[in-house]
Amino acid sequence: MKKNWMEIPKGGLIVDTNTSLGNKTGDWRSLKPEFIPEKCIHCMKCVFYCPEACIPVTSGEHPKRLETNFDYCKGCGICAKACPKNAIIMKEEEKD
Amino acid sequence: MQKKPLTGAGASAEAMRQVNPDVVAAYPITPQTPIMEAFAQFVNDGKVSTELIRVESEHSAMSAVIGASSAGARAMTATSSVGLALMFEVVNAASGMRLPIVMPVVNRALSSPINIHCDHSDTMACRDAGWIQLYSENAQEAYDNMFLAQRLSEHPEILLPTMVMQDGFITSHSVEPVEVLDDETAKKFIGEYNPEHSLILSKKPVTFGALQLFDYYFETKRQQELAMDNVWRFYYSIAEELSQLTGRQYPMVEPYYTEDAKVILVALNSAASTIKAVVNKLRKQGKKAGLLKIRLFRPFPYSEVNQHLKGARHIGVFDRSYSFGANSPVLSEIKNALFEAESPPKVQGYIFGLGGRDLLESDIENVFEELFEGKSTQDKKYIGLRG
Numbered sequence: 001m002k003k004n005w006m007e008i009p010k011g012g013l014i015v016d017t018n019t020s021l022g023n024k025t026g027d028w029r030s031l032k033p034e035f036i037p038e039k040c041i042h043c044m045k046c047v048f049y050c051p052e053a054c055i056p057v058t059s060g061e062h063p064k065r066l067e068t069n070f071d072y073c074k075g076c077g078i079c080a081k082a083c084p085k086n087a088i089i090m091k092e093e094e095k096d
Numbered sequence: 097m098q099k100k101p102l103t104g105a106g107a108s109a110e111a112m113r114q115v116n117p118d119v120v121a122a123y124p125i126t127p128q129t130p131i132m133e134a135f136a137q138f139v140n141d142g143k144v145s146t147e148l149i150r151v152e153s154e155h156s157a158m159s160a161v162i163g164a165s166s167a168g169a170r171a172m173t174a175t176s177s178v179g180l181a182l183m184f185e186v187v188n189a190a191s192g193m194r195l196p197i198v199m200p201v202v203n204r205a206l207s208s209p210i211n212i213h214c215d216h217s218d219t220m221a222c223r224d225a226g227w228i229q230l231y232s233e234n235a236q237e238a239y240d241n242m243f244l245a246q247r248l249s250e251h252p253e254i255l256l257p258t259m260v261m262q263d264g265f266i267t268s269h270s271v272e273p274v275e276v277l278d279d280e281t282a283k284k285f286i287g288e289y290n291p292e293h294s295l296i297l298s299k300k301p302v303t304f305g306a307l308q309l310f311d312y313y314f315e316t317k318r319q320q321e322l323a324m325d326n327v328w329r330f331y332y333s334i335a336e337e338l339s340q341l342t343g344r345q346y347p348m349v350e351p352y353y354t355e356d357a358k359v360i361l362v363a364l365n366s367a368a369s370t371i372k373a374v375v376n377k378l379r380k381q382g383k384k385a386g387l388l389k390i391r392l393f394r395p396f397p398y399s400e401v402n403q404h405l406k407g408a409r410h411i412g413v414f415d416r417s418y419s420f421g422a423n424s425p426v427l428s429e430i431k432n433a434l435f436e437a438e439s440p441p442k443v444q445g446y447i448f449g450l451g452g453r454d455l456l457e458s459d460i461e462n463v464f465e466e467l468f469e470g471k472s473t474q475d476k477k478y479i480g481l482r483g
Contacts, residue, residue, distance in 0.1 A: 005315035010255060010323075011194030012316045013293055014303035 020072075025052075029075035031090045033068055039087035040065065046079035046088060055079065097281075097342070102274040104235040104267035108200040108260070109134035110274070111242035112172060113144055114282035115198075119164035119171040121149035121157045125179040126212045127264040128202040132174060154179040158186040165195035166304040168294025172197065176264060177204035177218045184222065190257045191226030191320060193304055196249035196289075197257040198242065199227075203365065203416075204264040205451045213452020214264035216364065217417040220425040226320050228258040228327060229394040231364040235272040238262040240338065241391070243277075244346060246286050247334045253326045263366040265452065281341055324395040331392070348392040351404045353379060357386030359467040360405055360441075362430055363414040364390050367448070367455055371414075374460040385464050390426065401433040408441045410467040414479075416449045424476070442472040448479035455479065 009015045042064045047055045054072040057063040068079075080088040102110060108131045112120070120139075122132045139148045147164075151157045157173045164171035175183060180201060190197050201219050205211040219229060228248055232238040238260065245258035262268055277285070293302045308316055335346035350368075353375055354360050361371050368389040378385040388404050390397075405411055411434070415424035423431060427445035434440040446463060449455050459479045 002311060005318040008312060008315055010319055011192065012306060012308050014306050015293060017301050
């Protein structure tokens with residue numbers, strides 16, 4: 001439920017921290033990256049290039065990339081462009 | 097309180113010295129420059145503890161002041177004409193972020209043609225930018241209005257930036273006796289500034305200037321309108337407090353012999369002084385002439401204006417700027433204010449003084465004469481235009 005005009009902080013200020021946890025921007029997406037794990041060599045290019053930092057990785061000496069976090073992925077496709085193994089393919093977002 | 101010989105610019109600088117802002121950022125522009133020259137001298141002489149930032153443009157000046165104000169500082173700048181025009185993008189950001197910045201503006205014509213002299217096209221172009229606008233008749237008001245501005249801007253229920261105007265050269269460069277408050281009295285009136293939210297002073301982290309789209313932008317703008325409404329609620333208590341110290345009155349609009357007047361002229365800034373001289377002369381001849389001077393132009397005091405003007409037969413509205421292809425800014429507001437009066441007076445608009453063209457007492461006498469004769473039209477008239 002969005003707040004009314006008298007309830008929000010003045011001047012468009014954000015007065016709380018960690019507000020991005022509640023403000024999920026993934027619904028802006030029109031294209032969705034499909035991750036094909038069999039092709040992935042875990043080079044981390046997609047992880048570093050992702051402007052939203054929404055590709056999680058495992059910890060440890062040889063980290064592996066995991067499935068994209070679709071709460072925040074906006075479907076920009078940079079990961080697919082950066083991938084040297086075509087392990088990421090951009091597909092039309094399915095309509096609800 | 098003591099009297100000092102000060103120019104309008106000197107009076108603004110004197111007020112700034114007494115406010116002692118934490119941060120000032122400015123870029124020189126005629127005819128504002130003497131404000132910053134005088135203030136820079138105060139900084140150099142250790143009379144203020146201000147951090148003075150020399151920037152490369154007015155856009156940067158306002159941006160620096162916005163940054164400082166967001167950090168929790170009392171921050172000021174000053175400008176004129178095309179300098180204000182260059183600031184315009186961030187002028188709106190200052191009000192949108194609800195930063196109580198006070199900025200003296202010395203009115204000067206906008207280019208093109210390039211011109212350094214007085215008219216009001218610069219600040220009238222910013223009348224919808226969400227700033228409080230106070231206009232000053234003379235150096236004394238340029239000084240006094242700075243104190244009103246500071247208190248209005250920083251009022252927690254208002255939190256809007258304020259522009260304090262004075263006429264370029266006519267006021268800014270003319271020496272007048274100005275009654276100056278004692279430093280201690282001024283300091284006490286201004287008080288401490290403790291912002292609720294700031295980048296540095298707040299205990300909790302806060303973000304200024306974040307993105308708002310169709311979800312919240314509208315709501316944030318609605319709050320700015322509420323802040324303007326709150327100027328009505330708190331203006332008179334602040335003005336009264338200042339009156340107690342100075343003995344002068346600070347009505348939103350100043351009536352001068354309006355009560356029984358058949359013809360009333362409406363003007364801002366220094367033109368009001370010249371009109372007062374003519375009103376005095378006509379009153380001695382038994383003519384019922386009057387003046388309504390607008391001090392507060394944003395928010396615009398419609399009901400006060402209506403109250404003072406509705407009894408007259410003819411109103412002459414003096415605009416020192418254009419709204420090309422439409423009613424000029426002051427005329428437009430006066431017509432709005434009178435629209436719902438039962439038998440409204442006839443309103444005649446006059447454009448005068450563009451680019452510093454003189455306004456003579458004889459010009460004003462002619463205007464009064466034609467309005468007493470009932471010669472009022474729907475068209476704009478021009479004072480001092482050749483041909």
